[in-house]
Amino acid sequence: MEINIHLLHYELQQAGLPIVCVSSDGHLDYARDLNGQEQIVADAVVAAHDPEGDLPWNLNKKEAEARFLLSQLADKTPEEIYVLMQDRMDGWQNLSQAKADLREWLPLMAAVIAWKVID
Numbered sequence: 462m463e464i465n466i467h468l469l470h471y472e473l474q475q476a477g478l479p480i481v482c483v484s485s486d487g488h489l490d491y492a493r494d495l496n497g498q499e500q501i502v503a504d505a506v507v508a509a510h511d512p513e514g515d516l517p518w519n520l521n522k523k524e525a526e527a528r529f530l531l532s533q534l535a536d537k538t539p540e541e542i543y544v545l546m547q548d549r550m551d552g553w554q555n556l557s558q559a560k561a562d563l564r565e566w567l568p569l570m571a572a573v574i575a576w577k578v579i580d
Contacts, residue, residue, distance in 0.1 A: 463512045464483070464485070464487055464510060464512050465510075465511075465512040465513075465514065466483045466484070466485055467516060468510070468511075468512070468514050468515070468516055469483045469506075469507070469510050470482075470483045471516055471517075472506050472509075472510060473489070473503065473506055476502050476503070476506050477502070478491065478495065478499055478502060478503055478506070479491050479492035479493055479495075480492075489503070489507075542570075546566065546570075549562055549566070550562075
């Protein structure tokens with residue numbers, strides 16, 4: 462059986478199991494012996510494991526990248542993005558508008574920094 466050791470470890474932890482190590486050969490080490498119910502849960506987690514799956518932080522990254530690529534920022538230079546943000550902020554008439562914009566724009570700005578500056 463093919464496994465993604467990092468993902469399976471995470472899945473077992475999320476199931477509340479005392480996992481210590483997942484080996485590439487599929488061997489599972491726990492901090493203690495599992496009781497009957499825990500073993501049932503562990504077997505179910507292993508059976509449901511998809512080695513092609515993603516860890517949550519990878520999914521968040523992919524979601525942020527997709528939002529960025531679909532946004533009006535995707536083809537802009539950092540300078541153009543700065544001007545867009547300044548124009549948007551100048552139009553805020555109350556805190557509610559600012560919060561709404563920031564909830565949308567801050568993840569996009571983080572994506573811009575990651576893909577345009579860091580990469």
